[in-house]
Amino acid sequence: MEKTTLKREFASKLLQIKAIKLQPNEPFTWASGWKSPFYCDNRKTLSFPAVRTFVKIGMVHAILEHFPEVDVIAGVATAGIPQAALIADTLNLPLVYVRSKPKDHGLENLIEGELKPNAKVVVIEDLVSTGGSSLKAVEALRKAGADVVGMVASFTYGFPVAAKAFEEANLQLVTLTDYENMVEEALSIGYIQERDLDLLHQWREDPANWRK
Numbered sequence: 001m002e003k004t005t006l007k008r009e010f011a012s013k014l015l016q017i018k019a020i021k022l023q024p025n026e027p028f029t030w031a032s033g034w035k036s037p038f039y040c041d042n043r044k045t046l047s048f049p050a051v052r053t054f055v056k057i058g059m060v061h062a063i064l065e066h067f068p069e070v071d072v073i074a075g076v077a078t079a080g081i082p083q084a085a086l087i088a089d090t091l092n093l094p095l096v097y098v099r100s101k102p103k104d105h106g107l108e109n110l111i112e113g114e115l116k117p118n119a120k121v122v123v124i125e126d127l128v129s130t131g132g133s134s135l136k137a138v139e140a141l142r143k144a145g146a147d148v149v150g151m152v153a154s155f156t157y158g159f160p161v162a163a164k165a166f167e168e169a170n171l172q173l174v175t176l177t178d179y180e181n182m183v184e185e186a187l188s189i190g191y192i193q194e195r196d197l198d199l200l201h202q203w204r205e206d207p208a209n210w211r212k
């Protein structure tokens with residue numbers, strides 16, 4: 001199956017389980033304060049075994065195709081950890097995970113699990129918006145001596161700010177689906193209308209200032 005078809009298929013599955021919500025006329029407010037017509041909750045895939053397995057297999061194939069040299073799988077807290085565990089188990093590879101901040105007791109680790117120097121690491125993330133939190137995890141792994149070879153995520157909004165951040169971090173991002181395929185699929189099933197497209201694209205180009 002072609003990659004574009006796979007991206008559309010995953011977009012369809014996310015829409016079916018209501019992990020994706022598109023409300024151009026009733027925007028959501030993200031934790032960042034941004035207004036958004038788009039909400040994505042990939043954690044819902046964990047509750048649907050068939051979709052969960054689709055994500056696992058899709059990520060495993062992406063890793064084998066793009067990063068076959070991988071030694072270790074790293075999950076980004078918190079939503080990246082469950083899939084990272086499933087993927088590491090499937091590939092029979094070591095697993096670590098990266099906290100968003102050091103724990104406030106014990107060793108105050110940011111990275112949990114054993115990470116050997118120069119290990120080739122693939123980072124697992126559920127969703128990439130600006131790329132900020134994802135790349136903080138990458139930075140932590142690199143500071144710990146890891147060779148981070150790439151990141152695999154379920155979904156990216158494809159914001160220009162994220163593309164720039166990944167380029168500056170010299171890191172390849174591979175995703176199972178993305179904004180373009182999600183919008184195309186939503187349009188094809190009548191979930192959104194043609195008249196909504198301009199508004200959605202305006203938001204995607206400058207989400208920080210949309211409707212301010």
